Amino acid sequence: MSDKKKPALHRDTLAVREAVERSPYGENSEALYLTSGYVQPSAEAAARRFAGDEEGFTYGRYGNPTVASFEQRLAALEGAEACISTASGMSAILMMCMGLLKAGDHVVCSHSMFGSTIKLIGTDLAKFGVESSFVSQTDVAAWQAAIKPTTRLLFAETPTNPLTEVCDIRALADIAHKAGALLCVDNCFATPALQRPMALGADIVMHSGTKYLDGQGRVMAGALCASQELVTKTFLPVLKSAGMTLAPFNAWVVLKGLETLDIRMQAQSARALALAQWLQDHPAVARVHYPGLASHPQHALAMAQQSGCGGAVLSFEVQAADADQARARAFHVLDALQVMSLSTNLGDTKTLLAHPASTSHGRLTEAQRQAAGVVQGLIRVAVGLEHLDDIQADLQRGLSSF
Numbered sequence: 282m283s284d285k286k287k288p289a290l291h292r293d294t295l296a297v298r299e300a301v302e303r304s305p306y307g308e309n310s311e312a313l314y315l316t317s318g319y320v321q322p323s324a325e326a327a328a329r330r331f332a333g334d335e336e337g338f339t340y341g342r343y344g345n346p347t348v349a350s351f352e353q354r355l356a357a358l359e360g361a362e363a364c365i366s367t368a369s370g371m372s373a374i375l376m377m378c379m380g381l382l383k384a385g386d387h388v389v390c391s392h393s394m395f396g397s398t399i400k401l402i403g404t405d406l407a408k409f410g411v412e413s414s415f416v417s418q419t420d421v422a423a424w425q426a427a428i429k430p431t432t433r434l435l436f437a438e439t440p441t442n443p444l445t446e447v448c449d450i451r452a453l454a455d456i457a458h459k460a461g462a463l464l465c466v467d468n469c470f471a472t473p474a475l476q477r478p479m480a481l482g483a484d485i486v487m488h489s490g491t492k493y494l495d496g497q498g499r500v501m502a503g504a505l506c507a508s509q510e511l512v513t514k515t516f517l518p519v520l521k522s523a524g525m526t527l528a529p530f531n532a533w534v535v536l537k538g539l540e541t542l543d544i545r546m547q548a549q550s551a552r553a554l555a556l557a558q559w560l561q562d563h564p565a566v567a568r569v570h571y572p573g574l575a576s577h578p579q580h581a582l583a584m585a586q587q588s589g590c591g592g593a594v595l596s597f598e599v600q601a602a603d604a605d606q607a608r609a610r611a612f613h614v615l616d617a618l619q620v621m622s623l624s625t626n627l628g629d630t631k632t633l634l635a636h637p638a639s640t641s642h643g644r645l646t647e648a649q650r651q652a653a654g655v656v657q658g659l660i661r662v663a664v665g666l667e668h669l670d671d672i673q674a675d676l677q678r679g680l681s682s683f
């Protein structure tokens with residue numbers, strides 16, 4: 282957990298300087314504290330710490346100095362009072378739902394959320410009596426119409442995976458607050474380098490640290506940024522009892538990843554825009570989804586909400602006569618790759634390509650997949666840091682040989 286940030290520094294500075302607490306050795310780089318337990322100075326102090334009356338670490342499931350540094354730095358970048366981290370992005374969502382919801386409560390999400398999020402909220406939580414409605418990502422009126430007296434949470438992701446659909450964070454925050462509900466935004470794709478949902482009215486920002494926060498495809502991590510009160514009173518008790526704790530080593534990796542987040546997002550987004558423009562003019566490509574293109578349906582909103590930047594993920598549909606041919610052609614393009622990686626992950630310096638309909642969205646029913654617009658010819662590209670010429674040549678191999 283983190284306290285509110287003190288100095289008024291620029292975001293670039295916070296990314297490398299926030300939450301640097303040096304040990305007596307004076308190390309310049311952040312220390313990695315690998316310990317599951319802590320020695321207490323006295324029995325009285327231990328009692329106060331366990332009662333929450335005194336600051337101090339007690340047990341690895343409840344907290345760790347390296348984990349706390351990551352949380353404090355991410356909170357600073359998101360402009361949040363506090364942050365609480367978890368072992369993965371999905372466990373951050375689970376912690377949020379366990380903390381906020383009870384049987385009979387209702388959640389509104391978009392159809393286009395991350396595949397596992399749809400499964401968790403629509404199926405797993407339903408077993409415990411939590412109701413959910415899935416609506417269009419972009420139709421503000423549909424979110425409003427889905428509100429019930431029991432609605433406690435609106436959960437949006439923008440841009441979405443894999444179609445990069447953009448929702449209006451400010452409009453959804455207004456709907457949530459009028460209904461007495463909270464808005465959570467999954468900020469995994471844009472990251473605080475491009476988009477800060479709390480400044481637009483969101484109550485909670487959720488992260489998969491596995492993606493751009495790490496940025497080099499090494500570790501799993503997750504986090505929720507929110508008010509100090511939500512973190513301390515609603516989420517921390519779940520973490521303590523359910524134990525979806527972030528490992529200190531993973532926290533250290535993502536903490537260091539935050540230092541280069543901004544320059545990585547700028548460089549990867551610039552390549553993504555150039556690639557999207559090239560694909561848009563390619564005869565073997567039917568359609569490109571990228572918020573930085575003027576042809577994107579929410580281009581203007583995306584540019585206003587995302588610091589004028591489309592992000593590093595795009596997807597495109599291959600030209601095909603029907604769904605079977607589309608799937609075969611998409612597989613052909615992916616199997617022809619010699620440089621880039623066929624991998625369902627994203628947020629790496631290595632460009633990663635995936636076929637969402639058979640992987641990330643493979644567990645969904647056909648109806649859920651159709652609602653999410655994940656067609657058989659769709660290929661997602663999470664653009665990394667390779668030279669643009671090499672990225673294009675690698676795609677051209679398959680696209681030019683159907």
Ligand SMILES: *Cc1c(COP(=O)(O)O)cnc(C)c1O
Nearest residue numbers: 369370371395467469489491502
């Ligand atoms: C990967 C991802 C998640 C889940 O995060 P994990 O760290 O894999 O658990 C949630 N939302 C989005 C948008 C993602 O890309």
